[in-house]
Amino acid sequence: MPESTAPGSGELAPSQSAPSSASEASTSRVSAALAGIAPSATLAVDAKAKALRAAGENVIGFGAGEPDFPTPDHIVEAAVAACGDPANHRYSPAGGLPALKAALAAKTRRDSGLDWDASAFLVTNGGKQAVYNTMAALVDPGDEVLLPAPYWTTYPEAIRVFGGAPVEVFAGIEQGFRVSIEQLEAARTERTKALLFVSPSNPTGAVYPRDEIAAIGQWAVEHGLWVITDEIYEHLTYGGAVHHSLPVLVPEIADRCVVLNGVAKTYAMTGWRIGWMAGPADVIAAATNLQSHATSNVCNVAQAAALAAVSGDLEAVAMMRAAFDERRQRITELLNAIDGVECPVPEGAFYAFPNMEGLLGRRYGGAEVTTTLELAAAVLEHAKVAFVPGEAFGAAGYARFSFALALEDLTEGISRIADLVA
Template sequence: MLSEKATNISPAATIEISARIAELRRQGINIISLNIGEPDYPTPENISQAAKSAIDAHFTKYQPVPGILELREAICKKFKTDNGLTYRPNEICVSAGAKQAVFNAVFVLCGEGDEVIIPTPCWVSYSEIVKLVGATPVYVPCAPEENFDLNLTGIRSAISSRTKAILINTPNNPTGAVYSEQTLRALGELAVEHGFTIISDEIYEKMVYDGAEHISTASLSPEIYRHCITINGFSKAYAMPGWRIGYSAAPLEVTTAIKAVQGHVTSAANSIAQKAALEALSGPQDTVAVMCGEYARRRSRVAQLLQEIPGVRFSMPSGAFYFWVDVSAYLGKSHGGKKINTAVDLANFLLEQAHAAVVPGEAFHMPGSIRISYANSMKNIELALTAIKEALALL
């Protein structure tokens, strides 16, 4: 009954974990979520007020597929100011979240038999988006001893005549790595040499720490610019995950194709959310700094608490709001007659024993590790990690 593509797609592990958490909570169990990939802050009031004003003004009609002109102009201004990039409004397409922007990009570039290189560990949806369009994901592992910087040697070896794109995410989910200018320039030169496109997901760009600098790959040279699609959105920096507003920027030919695809799938993004996004870019930016400052404080505390747990290993993240933690020392151990063979088993053990939710590395195509989010209150972080330490001591 189902199509081959539908049966070839794996459900998002993060969604499955959320469903299990909901079930435990219905049983009256208090679960602390360290699995969440969204800010724990409310949307800033000025942004919410802009949406209310849009409703009051009856701004509820269909809008142009690529987004309202004022928002696309604001995005162009943001690219120029923040990233040193020059785009025109007709090279921007606003979408229903950055995930749709990634899908649009992969869809217009790839088809049956094409290949897309994906550095791992990677965000859970990248591989499934590639498979949905009929292309093949080609995984290139990044090394923890290199702080999960791009494995340029591996990428070079993975390039073939069928390579159409590479999907990168900087700052990175799940590792927190922030790719350097040197690394990105080398990747850009490979793209120019071999004729593939870099799809650069930069949704966490505002969340960088300890002097790390976010670099937009497309800004590195005119030649590299022509081989890039830049993806961004509002869910992380402006605490707007449920508003579902993202965008892509690319040379006109690519954006024209993206607009054509989106026009037949979702059409324009939500009109009210677009007005909120416009206020996010053009209004005060102080809440972004406040949130990022608090993430930095939590990051330091998580590192302290993880250092107190025997056997775990981690690199200090330079961006986003995640820790990627090697828990392989605990695999093969048992508790209550149950053997813990995988990070999935361990995540389930921590959910049941510590009442703390994390995401297993299998979801990100790198077993043996877990992802811990610090997009939660300091109190909850401390309670959860203390419980995790006590639970692991039982193994």
């Protein structure tokens, strides 16, 4: 829609008319459920950076959570071949192509040791639909979902849209961004339905060790809670950190556990929009029914590409991980060299999550900055560097920097911030 006719732009859109009364003016034109959803802060930052680049500004963006590598050739070639197969020009099963679901079961068995049948998997339009489907299947109005913070921006919105209440459990830099059982127990009430567990973490890069995962899983079993575990960064761990799948360590949780994953991060396939959820038969059946009405089948060509990805070797993944490893060490070094910034070394994913509170209470470009929201705006305006402020992740005072960008751009971007705040 053109800017001049966008609602809120100062002019009425063609389909609108002026409200006839104060009462009508105060009534939202959209449902309360959707009116309450906050926009994706990470996508907004990325869009702003791209818009400034298009206008000729030399902006370096740390906002987007996507690899900067192209999708490996063999995956693209599989998609090209699929385009020529007439079978892919037609509807396919809403829950996913049978060959892909079988491959997902085999891949999961290979990579994490979780041995679930192909029928336990539902192929979705990206990891976000897997999150949405899961909340739709599990959350009723009034249910509480324990949400360790800092968290990915989509999680609380997906919980709220179905009437659930995200209960934030914060673990800061002094805890390595890992919540404790004591914290979870303190947050649990009789309305607690589920725990959303993520390791490796977006946005912090934290990776829970084996014993902590097992203890959290056993705690959930003891209290009859569901566990929703997002494993999309399973292959992106560094140094001595290792990914462990919670239902593998605690098999007793299997009947009350949903595992989320996707090809986006591991195989540099963010634009292909293939994710999946795996879980108990009744949950998968309910989510499949929802998807059959919401979107029907996922794009067949993208499914063919995903089949090639998860069935192939991990050589390209190892190459990308090595590059990310070098970048994570460099960005941590550069951020910690800035007076007022404290950045732990991320153990997984491709994000650094520094504490920026030491940069607040100063003036940049003539204006005093008191929050990381204001700091992000000042840095974008005066240094032409985009990052996502911690408020988007339930962590005011922090910031997320994706290091999925070229090493020279990464170095230039952090150096610009250092020059601005010096």
